[in-house]
Structure formats: structure tokens, C-alpha cells
Amino acid sequence: MRILQLLRAQPTQDGDGVNIRRVADFHRLALDPYLMLDEIRSDDEKDYVGGFPPHPHRGMETFTYIRKGGFEHRDQMGHVKAIRAGKVQWMSTGRGVVHSEMPLADAKDGLHGFQIWINMPAKDKMRPPQYQDSGELQHSVIEGDGSQLYLLAGAWDANQQQAQGPLTQLAADxxxxxxxxxxxxxxxxxxxxxxxxxxxLYDGSLQSPSGGAVTAGQLLVLDSQTQVQIVAGEQGAGMLLLAGNPIGEAVVQMGPFVMNTQAEIMQAVRDYQSGKFGDIV
Structure with a gap:
């Protein structure tokens, strides 16, 4: 396993005072096609009870994965869905979405989940929005001796086994x-x-190829064209794996809007302010 870059998640807040840890890169695009990864993890509801009240997006995709607890998603397209532990949700915002994500009232034992932002190529940024979740779908699992790979989206090849996650339409493969x-x-x-x-890495540690250990709260960018052997430390490890094909286009971001030029960002603001994104009903 060859590590190209190591980034540590930084504590911050978003939504209505939700405490998160974030890795983001909207400028150097070292994570292309990914833009941002947020981890929400707490057993104290004060850290997340405010949730994410209605807000807009344009030009990117959100991918949400819940490991513990849950959120209720609502959007202007009419979707009202509870996303619970073990399930994922994908929203390709395209030309515009307004949505909210609020913690489920019956989830009393804390919350652990992730939201990942994926960029969209310029040719798709103004297409109609799309939504899908894995609520009624099965998740494939690739198991090995001491390993369990729970597939969330896309195609995977691990331990000489091939399988697909339940969602397959994400941008940039x-x-x-x-x-x-x-x-x-x-x-x-x-x-x-x-x-x-x-x-x-969200739990435990990994053995580093250069010696020592990689600890939780770090994102490792890997060389995808060399052999990747991931080895856990003494306490085991839990981690999200991300893969895709870089888009290679300029990115201009302002808050929830991700476009290719400043003019497109200003148009997104005007369109939202004039009501063109619609409202949650």
C-alpha cells in the first residue's frame, strides 16, 4: 500500500450547531472526484439534535451513510425517507435541490454517520435532480479471514472476489x-x-507501510495503481473506503453550491433566492 497523502479530519460545526469532523478540499482537488467527508459521531444528542434544517444545493452529489441512529430526509421532490443504521442515501442535486436532514426522534442511543460530497462533471451540473436510497435493497458483503467489506455503492474487487454495492449511478463511477x-x-x-x-479510518489503527501506526480520524489517499494491502493494528480497525475517477475540472464553491465558474455560482444564488429551487412541502 502506497500512501500519497494523509489528511486529518478537523472538528467543526454545520447545520444547526451539529458537531462534526471534516476532511475537505475544494481548491487543490487532491480528493477529486470527492470534495468533502463529514463524520458525525456522538452519544450526546446535544451534539446533533439541531440537525440540518432546509437548505439548497446545486452542482454536486451528497452520499449519506448511517452506522448508528438515523436521519429523516425531506426534499422539494416529495421524498420523505428515514435513513437508519446500515443504509445509504444518494442525492444527485443537479440544477437544484432543497432538502433537510433531521435526527430521528426514536433514535435514542446516539448517532454515527457520514455525509460525503461528490463533484459532478460540468455537463451534468444542470440536469434534473435524482434521489435513491438503499432502504429496501440488499447490501453485498465480501468476507475474508478477519475482514468484512460492506458494500455501499459501486463496483468492488477484494480478496479475489467481485461484487457491487446497491447504488451504482454515482458521478465519476x-x-x-x-x-x-x-x-x-x-x-x-x-x-x-x-x-x-x-x-x-474511524476506529482503531492501521499498520503503516513505513512503520508505526495510522490512527482514527485520518484520511489516507492511496496510489490506486499499486497493490493495496490494508493491515489492522492490535485493536482492529473500522474505515470507509472511497474510490472513483477524477473529473479534472475547475471547481468554484460557495456554501452548498459547487460549480465551475464564479458566474455560475452567482446564478445559483439568484435562482435560489427567486424560488426556482422550489420548497419542501
């Missing part, structure tokens, strides 16, 4: 999976079909 490794166990993953691959 993006693929995501949740990997659990027991103490000192390992998994071999073939990322060669992708131009970008990364690991976000």
Missing part, C-alpha cells in the same frame, strides 16, 4: 464501502479500475 478488520488482520483490494482511492 464513485464507489464506497465500510471495512471492518479484526486485530492484525488484512485485506487485499484491487483499485486499479479507479484513478482515485482513499481510506478514512
Amino acid at each position: 464513485s464507489a464506497l464501502a465500510d471495512l471492518s478488520l479484526s486485530a492484525n488482520s488484512s485485506i487485499s483490494i484491487d483499485f486499479s479500475r479507479y484513478g482515485f482511492s482513499a481510506v478514512y
Whole structure:
């Protein structure tokens, strides 16, 4: 496993005072096609009870994965869906979406989840919005000796097994999976079909190829064209795996809008302010 870059998640707040840890890159595009990864994790509801009241998006995709607790999603397209533990939700915002994400009232034992922003190519940024979740779908699992790869989206090749996650339409052929490794166990993953691959460690530690350990809260950008062997530390490890094909286009971002030029950003603001995005009903 060759590590190209290591980024540490930074504590911040978003929505109505929700405490999160974030890795983001809207400028150097070292994560292309990904823009941002947010981790929400707390057993204290004060850290997340405010949720994410109605807000707009244009020009990017949101991918939400819940490991514990849940959110209720509402949008102007009429979708009202509860996303609970083990399930994912994808929203390709295109020309405009207004949505909210609020913690479920019956989720009393804390919250652990992720929202990932994926860029869209310029040719698709003004297409109609799309929505899909895995609520009624099965998630494939690739298991090995001490490893369990829970597939969330896209195509995967691990331990000489091939399978797909339940969602397959993400921009830039993006693929995501949740990997659990027991103490000192390992998994071999073939990322060669992708131009970008990364690991976000949320539990435990990994053995670094250069010696030492990689600890939780770090994102490792990997060389997808070399052999990737992920090895857990003494306490085991839990991590998100991200892969996709870089879009290679300029990005201009302002808040929830991600476009290619400043003029397009200003048009997005005008369109939202004039009501063209619609309202949640």
C-alpha cells in the first residue's frame, strides 16, 4: 500500500450547531472526484439534535451513510425517507435541490454517520435532480479471514472476489464501502479500475507501510495503481473506503453550491433566492 497523502479530519460545526469532523478540499482537488467527508459521531444528542434544517444545493452529489441512529430526509421532490443504521442515501442535486436532514426522534442511543460530497462533471451540473436510497435493497458483503467489506455503492474487487454495492449511478463511477478488520488482520483490494482511492479510518489503527501506526480520524489517499494491502493494528480497525475517477475540472464553491465558474455560482444564488429551487412541502 502506497500512501500519497494523509489528511486529518478537523472538528467543526454545520447545520444547526451539529458537531462534526471534516476532511475537505475544494481548491487543490487532491480528493477529486470527492470534495468533502463529514463524520458525525456522538452519544450526546446535544451534539446533533439541531440537525440540518432546509437548505439548497446545486452542482454536486451528497452520499449519506448511517452506522448508528438515523436521519429523516425531506426534499422539494416529495421524498420523505428515514435513513437508519446500515443504509445509504444518494442525492444527485443537479440544477437544484432543497432538502433537510433531521435526527430521528426514536433514535435514542446516539448517532454515527457520514455525509460525503461528490463533484459532478460540468455537463451534468444542470440536469434534473435524482434521489435513491438503499432502504429496501440488499447490501453485498465480501468476507475474508478477519475482514468484512460492506458494500455501499459501486463496483468492488477484494480478496479475489467481485461484487457491487446497491447504488451504482454515482458521478465519476464513485464507489464506497465500510471495512471492518479484526486485530492484525488484512485485506487485499484491487483499485486499479479507479484513478482515485482513499481510506478514512474511524476506529482503531492501521499498520503503516513505513512503520508505526495510522490512527482514527485520518484520511489516507492511496496510489490506486499499486497493490493495496490494508493491515489492522492490535485493536482492529473500522474505515470507509472511497474510490472513483477524477473529473479534472475547475471547481468554484460557495456554501452548498459547487460549480465551475464564479458566474455560475452567482446564478445559483439568484435562482435560489427567486424560488426556482422550489420548497419542501
